[in-house]
Amino acid sequence: MSQMIRAAQILALGQEPDVVTIPAPVTGPGQVLLRMSAAALNFADLLQAQGQYQERIDPPFVPGLEGAGTVIACPPDCGLAPGMRVVVSAPGTLAQVIAVDPGAVQPIPDAMSMEQAAGFQVAYGTSHLALTGRAGLAAGQRLVVLGAAGGVGLTAVQIGAALGAKVIGVARGAAKLAAVRAAGAHQVIDSSACPDLRAALRDLGGADVVYDPVGAEPGEAAFRALHPGGHFLSIGFAAGRPPALPLNHALVKNITIHGFYWGGYRSLAPQALRASMQGLFDLFAAGRLDPVAGDTLTLDRIAEGYALLRQRQSIGKVVITL
Structure with a gap:
């Protein structure tokens, strides 16, 4: 009789996840078996539950795109060993035991807790690879981060500051602005009390790079505050729609618009993902990154x-312990 485990499960699109008891997975050839300690929620999990994510999964399915746990068993010569503490980036992490390919698994620093590690990859990986690999953010440049108190926004603030950029964080309300300042922002803007975001950003010196996980009007306003030769990173659309960017401005001002989907790098450039993550672990080990406890x-x-994400009430990542 197979072992039974607990897991979250989306039974039908448009419904909240249920907690169910299911058989533990059996590893296929070359797979790694993990006992999960924690998994993080991302905005993509909300979209998947509605059937609106770019990588659609038909129900029933176990949600979750990242997490942290301990190796139970693994194939030889894969760089892993039973008992090793690891992060995993793969669908279905919201279960007590999962089976994945070795390429989805990476060891974590000794000083990193499972809760920190569970929400580290997607948010920090997105910001690091977007800012360094796509926008080429350099010390002294001005970085504007929209949704700066969110799961990815706070990581962009921290990484931008660690790279020596001058960071302007845009968030809503005093509590979120305090978290953005603590993450390393040099200047902050309260979006709930700012009738003209473009003017406010220009008053602060404009932007060389805009990091936009929000979209809609905030993305449009920040785009218009970019300097000639600037970079616009389109990370997501938490406001409900993409920003309507004026391409004539991009042409005249030589602005580069980057679409960035971290998960797509699993097939596009997996080595870039692993190298970026190792660079992030090195920054963490050196004390230059401090994952915010959400x-x-x-x-x-x-x-x-899920409700915290939907209502945008969380600061940092929402982590589920398993």
């Missing part, structure tokens, strides 16, 4: 975690 909930409270 809401940490038990598996039984996963519907509450």
